[in-house]
Amino acid sequence: MNLSVEIAGVTLKNPVMTASGTFGSGEEYSEFVDLNRLGAVVTKGVANVPWPGNPTPRIAETYGGMLNAIGLQNPGIDVFVKRDIPFLKQFDTRVVVNVCGKTTEDYVEVAERLAEEPVDMLEINISCPNVKEGGIAFGQSAKAAEAITRAVKEKAKQPIIMKLSPNVTDISEMARAVEAGGADAVSLINTLTGMKIDIHRRAFALANKTGGLSGPAIKPVAVRMVYQAAQAVKIPVIGMGGILTAEDALEFILAGATAVSVGTANFRNPNTTGEIVEGIGDYMEKYKIQDIRELIGAVG
Numbered sequence: 274m275n276l277s278v279e280i281a282g283v284t285l286k287n288p289v290m291t292a293s294g295t296f297g298s299g300e301e302y303s304e305f306v307d308l309n310r311l312g313a314v315v316t317k318g319v320a321n322v323p324w325p326g327n328p329t330p331r332i333a334e335t336y337g338g339m340l341n342a343i344g345l346q347n348p349g350i351d352v353f354v355k356r357d358i359p360f361l362k363q364f365d366t367r368v369v370v371n372v373c374g375k376t377t378e379d380y381v382e383v384a385e386r387l388a389e390e391p392v393d394m395l396e397i398n399i400s401c402p403n404v405k406e407g408g409i410a411f412g413q414s415a416k417a418a419e420a421i422t423r424a425v426k427e428k429a430k431q432p433i434i435m436k437l438s439p440n441v442t443d444i445s446e447m448a449r450a451v452e453a454g455g456a457d458a459v460s461l462i463n464t465l466t467g468m469k470i471d472i473h474r475r476a477f478a479l480a481n482k483t484g485g486l487s488g489p490a491i492k493p494v495a496v497r498m499v500y501q502a503a504q505a506v507k508i509p510v511i512g513m514g515g516i517l518t519a520e521d522a523l524e525f526i527l528a529g530a531t532a533v534s535v536g537t538a539n540f541r542n543p544n545t546t547g548e549i550v551e552g553i554g555d556y557m558e559k560y561k562i563q564d565i566r567e568l569i570g571a572v573g
Contacts, residue, residue, distance in 0.1 A: 274558065275566075276288065276553065276554060278312070278566065280394070280457070280531055282432065287311070290314070290315050290533065292315060293316065293436070295536040296316075299364075302539065306544055306546060307547065310546075311546055311547075313366060313367035316369070316370050318371045319350055319353045319370060320349060320383065322349050324346055327480060328480040338487055338490040338515070339486075340485065341464070341484050341487070342485070347373070350386050354386065367393040369392070370395050371397075372384065372397050373401045374401060375401060376405055380425050381424055381427075381428050392431060394458075395434065396434040396435075396436050397425055398463070399451075400464075410440070412438035412440075412463070416450070418435070418451050422456050423454040432457035434456070434457065434459065435458075436459075437459055437502070439494060439495070439498055444462075444502055448502040448510075452507070458510070458531075459502055460511035460512075461511075461512070461513070465486045466484075466486070487536055487537040488538075491515045492515030499512040500528040502529070503530065504573065511532045512528065512533050513534035513536060516535050518548075518549065520556075522552075523568065526569055527569075529569065529573055
């Protein structure tokens, strides 16, 4: 039985990855999860300089999910290269570095810094606010998304995955834009913008007022967008958004995802990723499927 998949020339032993921002850089989960069993570990977002993130409270629970407004707090590329990459290289898993920035130059600088590092792919988070455009995310304008893809691709040595925002009118247009800019793959969806109000305090639950909604509540939206993106582009699609079980992961794969990322579920059960790998194998055995590639986009 073959569970391996390929993304931009990089072979993953299985299609299960971690979603950026929910797994740190793997160290805090390594006592619960055998990282060797995963297709890839996707790190928390890394910027060219340390980011302090947003004021607290930054997390709120919702029906079937959670809101977060962490603000991409991270120690910056220097600490990441010195501390996190050596830790991850101990394991037999692919390493995907999530990159964030406030300007095109920020992203390019991180890509250049990672060029000679032993990492397999870069995931470019274009849901960051573009300071030069008054705070609108790079991922909310097809023109801006294509331009930043082209700029990063020019300097990156590793394949680049563009992480798409769902907070757009037409996800197909965004997927086609980054493909035109040279993206090697796309990943989606990032969180949906949401809000929660504490009626007893008559105040916003998050200091930032709004946050990113993740968890099972967003899965049907994510499956629909992954299907649309897979129909729109020829490059591989990585699906995420509310995956709790192998059944959830298989929905994304049947919709056209080559691989999946597990996020919020890690907080509830740190071993979710391992259980999903096992569950996909059980499903393939049950339906006598020899190669997972038979399932990718099978409902298309």
